[in-house]
Amino acid sequence: MSAVTVNAAALSVEAPIGHRTIDKRSYKTPLILTGVTVLLAVLLLASPRPGSTTFTLATAQDAVQIPQAIVPGMAFAWVCMIGAALLTLAAAWRAWSYAKLPGWALALFALVAIAAFLGWAGAGAQGHINVVSLIANAVLVAIPLVFGALGGVIGEKAGVVNIAIEAQLLMAAFTGAVTGSLTGNPWAGLCAAILSSALVGAVLGVFAITYRVEQVIVGVVLNVLVAGITTFLFSAWLATDSSRLNNTLTVRFPAVGIPLLDGIPIIGPALFRQSIIVYIMYVAVAAVWFALYRTRWGLRIRAIGEHPQAADTVGIRVNVMRYGAVIIAGAIVGIGGASYTLVSNPSFNREMTAGFGYIALAAVIFGNWNPVRAAFAGLLFGFAINLQQVLGVIGSPVPSQFMLMLPYVVTLLAVAGLVGRSRAPAADGVPYIKE
Amino acid sequence: MSSETTSPATSAPPADDNRWRDAAREILAGRPAVAVGALILALIAGSVMIAFTNSDVREASGWFFARPGDTLTALGRAMGGAYGQLIRGSIWNWQATSFTAQIRPLMNTFDNATPLIAAGLGVAVTFRAGLFNIGGRGQMLAAAIAAGWVGFGIPGIPFPLHLILCIIAGALAGALWGGIAGFLKAKTGAHEVIATIMLNYVGYYLLQYLLATPGLLQAPGSPNPITPATPESAQLPALFGRQFTVDWGFPLALLAVVFCWWLLNRSSLGFTFRAVGENPRAARVAGIDVARATTIVFMVGGALMGLAGAQQVLGTVTTGFTDGIDGGIGFDAITVALLGGSQPVGVLFAGLLFGAFKAGGSAMQAGQGIPVEIVSVIQSLIVLFIAAPPLVRAIFRLPQPSQLAAARKAGKAARKETDK
Structure with a gap:
């Protein structure tokens, strides 16, 4: 592709040194879009489903009542498919003219692809597809993923790999449940969750930064340790008096609508009629991005993650900053962990995080170590997990296990460099030894 | 200090x-x-x-x-x-009356140690090449799928042959599952920790799908996601008679220890593994194909994990298995390998120690009402402290x-x- 011939004159000393950029056509995006489009087309052709699809677009409390949309399933799916095909062509044309497809076009592609899939899956089904609750529940499922991914990004930007996100989520869910139940105050539960998760982060720091233990090992062992501790205490302590110690049914954060915003059709009730933790999540994504890319602290964090020696020579105390980063990251993950017992469930249960910490880790990588992208990756994975549950209810033709497998396969392809480019911070996982 | x-x-x-x-x-x-x-x-x-x-x-x-x-x-x-x-x-058990009952706990320890040793070796071998194998769960599940399918999918094979075929199928499936991670690491530079973690879940949901779909792994006529029982001809026979749980998987695990010792310390392949583990750049300069060694070491690790997975299906849970057949051994194996210092003989003793913890932990739960999870707490603390000698x-x-x-x-x- 880059057949650049360098003539002898350019190499000679007398020749002026010119800055030359070599343009490359990257066909990665159109190829991926083509793959998705072809896959969908094969699905539609191979197993056509007669009947109509019902989309519900509003909830009972909405000011603007949009009537249910009943569309012929296959026709709707094919119309969406045409949109997807056009976008794929646009991507190919953009790639041919050395440009990238803008982000909104990719989002639009994802939207039409999902719509095509839903139109096909819901055709002739008994139930209807409630778009509002589909999005709302996806956000709910994604809370621990997004907070976990944000914490993971901060840690890895500072050069500390955090496999222990799972442990932090579980610990926070546990302490949130116990403190919330005992005090009857969700805010006390949230504070306890944040503190306990930050404590796990501090332990990770002690072993990974001070004692320079291989970070992957510390993370994996912490996951086993916290799963053991919480399950032990759950069986030996919480179970003895669960109505007093492990009952957040009445304590949980209620859903609060934001005036005006929750009046927006479809996305209003889905995104802005949620519990306070979801609003904290929106703010946290922006705040972490701002802190990492627009503040002195963030510049230093990124410096110690890329080249700690260089950072040290200009007077940044690398290990002190790394401690700060893992503890703050732990606190952020703790908010997500609290959502298990203070938003979604009325009590703690053994190993209730069910591997979400690892999906958050996947989101970090899929999001290319960028907090905003990682948060969107978390939302996407949350959507896939939630979609599987919805399809299970309406009776979908796709086995739910393959929907659940999707985030992991996508991440596997991402780390293999097949989807986008993923590059970790240079000193990620390398302890810093001051000379 | x-x-x-x-x-x-x-x-x-x-x-x-x-x-x-x-x-x-x-x-x-x-x-x-x-x-x-x-x-x-x-x-x-x-x-x-x-x-x-x-x-x-x-x-x-x-x-x-x-x-x-x-x-x-x-x-x-x-x-x-x-x-x-x-x-x-x-x-x-000094409170028991007969010798059989007194010695039974030790036999339980051997039984519990069997898959831990095999799986611990699977982690240790890759450790020696400087690579993490966090994918024990996926490799064990892949092995369970293969061993189970050969076990109850192909009836009519006589006893020792059927068993051997099942074990080979399990080891091959584990090697395949581990090999994917090794191949991705070697060819694309994908971090093996992430790749193996993701493969764990892919394997888990693949098994769930097979268990939930009639005609694949699901027991005929059963609405539950459980496989049929392992046929008699594919089961690992008891080592010391029916009164003890320990089966022929234990000597098999000991054989694996000997094999790994030979592989790592006496074979040229093991030498390339260790060279890559010590310094991949130096190994490349010395003419070692690092990519090939990476793929192969993950296949060997996966095969050992597969042995552990096959032992679960053919020895421990013979009445039909569910998606929890790995029993968390894939993660315990990491602690076993760390405690054993990634040396085959060390893994043997670490596996025996953790096997004893496991057997004793179950007894503690039954007798004293102390949740068995105390064992995983103690195990992980041991490993955490051993990893930080200072x-x-x-x-x-x-x-x-x-x-x-x-x-x-x-x-x-x-x-x-x-x-x-």
Whole structure:
């Protein structure tokens, strides 16, 4: 592709040194879009489903009542498919003219692809597809993923790999449940969750930064340790008096609508009629991005993650900053962990995080170590997990296990460099030894 | 470290009677001392958890300041009960009447240690090549799928042949699943930790799909996601008769230990693994195909994991298995390999220790009502402490090796002075 011939004159000393950029056509995006489009087309052709699809677009409390949309399933799916095909062509044309497809076009592609899939899956089904609750529940499922991914990004930007996100989520869910139940105050539960998760982060720091233990090992062992501790205490302590110690049914954060915003059709009730933790999540994504890319602290964090020696020579105390980063990251993950017992469930249960910490880790990588992208990756994975549950209810033709497998396969392809480019911070996982 | 332990060494005049103290220092600074220290720390933490949740202790601590003796008595009884049960459940049951019943706990330990040893080897081999195999779960599940399918999918094969075929199928499936991670690492530079974690879940949901779909792995006529029972011809026979749980998987695991020892220490393939583990760049310069070694070491690790997975299906759970067939062994294996120092013989002893914990933990849960998870807490603490020797040495005031070297240097210098 880059057949650049360098003539002898350019190499000679007398020749002026010119800055030359070599343009490359990257066909990665159109190829991926083509793959998705072809896959969908094969699905539609191979197993056509007669009947109509019902989309519900509003909830009972909405000011603007949009009537249910009943569309012929296959026709709707094919119309969406045409949109997807056009976008794929646009991507190919953009790639041919050395440009990238803008982000909104990719989002639009994802939207039409999902719509095509839903139109096909819901055709002739008994139930209807409630778009509002589909999005709302996806956000709910994604809370621990997004907070976990944000914490993971901060840690890895500072050069500390955090496999222990799972442990932090579980610990926070546990302490949130116990403190919330005992005090009857969700805010006390949230504070306890944040503190306990930050404590796990501090332990990770002690072993990974001070004692320079291989970070992957510390993370994996912490996951086993916290799963053991919480399950032990759950069986030996919480179970003895669960109505007093492990009952957040009445304590949980209620859903609060934001005036005006929750009046927006479809996305209003889905995104802005949620519990306070979801609003904290929106703010946290922006705040972490701002802190990492627009503040002195963030510049230093990124410096110690890329080249700690260089950072040290200009007077940044690398290990002190790394401690700060893992503890703050732990606190952020703790908010997500609290959502298990203070938003979604009325009590703690053994190993209730069910591997979400690892999906958050996947989101970090899929999001290319960028907090905003990682948060969107978390939302996407949350959507896939939630979609599987919805399809299970309406009776979908796709086995739910393959929907659940999707985030992991996508991440596997991402780390293999097949989807986008993923590059970790240079000193990620390398302890810093001051000379 | 405090200065009191170092000052005598550096200031003391060199004399021959220091020899014993130097020897003691050498031992205390060594790895076994750290292992013992880690074990003690982990057991202390476990004891605190047992004491915290024991109802008698909590009750007696209510009047601790009035009668502290009561709390201590309750504490002693709780500890004695728990650890007594741990030993009776894992090594020797002195309360039983017959020899068979007395020795049964030891046999349970061997039975529990079997998959831990095989899986621990799977992690240890890749460790030696400088690679993490966090994918034990996925590799074991892939092996269980293959071994199970050959087991009840192909009937009519006579006993030893059927069993051998099942084990080979399991090992091959594990090697395939591990090989994917190794191949991705070798060809695309994908981090093997992430790849193996993702493959764990892919394997898990693949098994769930197979279990939930009639005609694949699901038992005919069953609405539950469970496989049919493993046929008699594919089961690992009991090693010492039916009264003990331990089966022929245990000698198989011992064989795997010998094989790994030979592979790592005596074969040229093992040498390339270790060379890649020590320094991949130097290995490449020396003409070793690093990408090939990476893929192969993951296949070997996966095959050993597959052996563990096959043992689960063919020996431990023969009445039909579910998606929990791995039993968390894939993750326990990491702790086993770390405790064993990634040496095959070390893995053997670490596997036996954790097998004993597992057997004793179950007995503790049954007899004393202490949740079995206490075992995973103790195990992970042991590994955490062993991974950080300076911490253990600091807690127990053991000499640090760096100080030992400094002391030796100081002594030598002083001796030189006196020689002059």
